Amino acid sequence: MAKTKNAIIKVCFLGAFIALAIYLVRFTSVKEYLTAEALGNFLDEAGFWGPFVFMLVYAVGVCLFVPGSLLTGLGAAIFGPYWGFLYVWVGAMLGASAAFFIGRTLGRDFAASLVGDKMKKYDDAIERNGFATVLYLRLVYFPFTPMNFGMGLTKVRFWHYFFGTGLGIIVGTFIFTFFIGTVKEVWVSGNWAQLLSFKVFFSVGLFIFSFFIPKIIKKIRTARA
Template sequence: MARSRLTNYRFWLRIILNAIAIVLLVMAFHYLNINDLLQNIINWIKEQGIIGIIAFIIIYNLATILFIPGSFLTLGGGALYGVFFGSIYVFIAATLGATLAFLIGRYFARGYISRKIRNNITFRAIDAAICKEGFKIVFLARLSPIFPFNMLNYVFGITRVALKDYILGSIGMIPSTIMYVYLGSLAMDITHLNSQIDNSPQAQIMQWSLRLIGLIATIAVSIYIARIAKRSLLQITKN
């Protein structure tokens, strides 16, 4: 009985601490004006020459792990390095950052989450589906803008998807990466990156095109997971 109370106490303590951490992060982003901070970072990277490429990748990784939206950095990659090299550097940075977040989720949260939901048959079925068809599900999820990039990294970490499938599925990020890098390359002045992109007619066309692709991917991944999970659920209930 005492052990059960201690487990419940620890569970709620973690919930409260996580909630406090999220609130503090939101407040920090609000008061620090994260876009201005990223703007200064991009300007600093520009002055570093070749070393700036390594700095860009490391900073992108940190932003991914800390839930800082990467769209501004992706635009900055286009403004700094052009479409071709910018797309390569951003894709490498995003994949590395996503993999680090995935590993954090797997080795620091997977065991805890598994214990909490091991009796939840629905989650077990979805987990089995993702494990079985990991590459396709990760690929389609990456194409869809409805799934937050930073959060999705940790979510996949607590599933049984293979690391290889997870990394290979990251190619689903390529269309959005190229789009944002291209838009960033159109900017004439890095100090006004956001305003120039928002007013660009090319931005409007490409964003709507990406939304259409994302909508199709969202429907596809939802149906696909549902069908595989249904089969997995039948197998679990039979056993």
């Protein structure tokens, strides 16, 4: 009884945390700082520590349900296509790990108490095939932040989750940061002739291709089934 009560208290804290996070981002002045200009000025003041501050901001943003595409776009616009990719990927991994542990600490006990015999099979399967499951869900662009918290509620091992996430988000992260960063470089230079350059065409091609990745992955998975 005490264990069940403790699990309920924890999951209530988790629900309150998520509700507060969404409220802060959607309905307070926090959202005013989530622009390339505002965040860029803040990072300029940080000087040498700017990239580290950005990665920390990204990680916290992930836990606060700030859209990953927004954070990724800001990183690419501020740091460019290459450094932006690196900083975004590290920040995303930090945020994904933190959200996982929040979900695991506050919600796993309650989730386990709700798992019946039928659901237990799926929970056990995720534990056995954690890396492959996480990798697949990342490649098909399953919503990033909900998955971070949600995986913490399952039996998946952290390192399977960590490496599945790290590998699974590389392609999408690179494509998006490369596209946004390249467009930003052309915009800043004012040389619109660069819109016809190979780099721009390549970035646009990759960006369009990214929308077909989930379908390709699903077809491959179906063919092997």
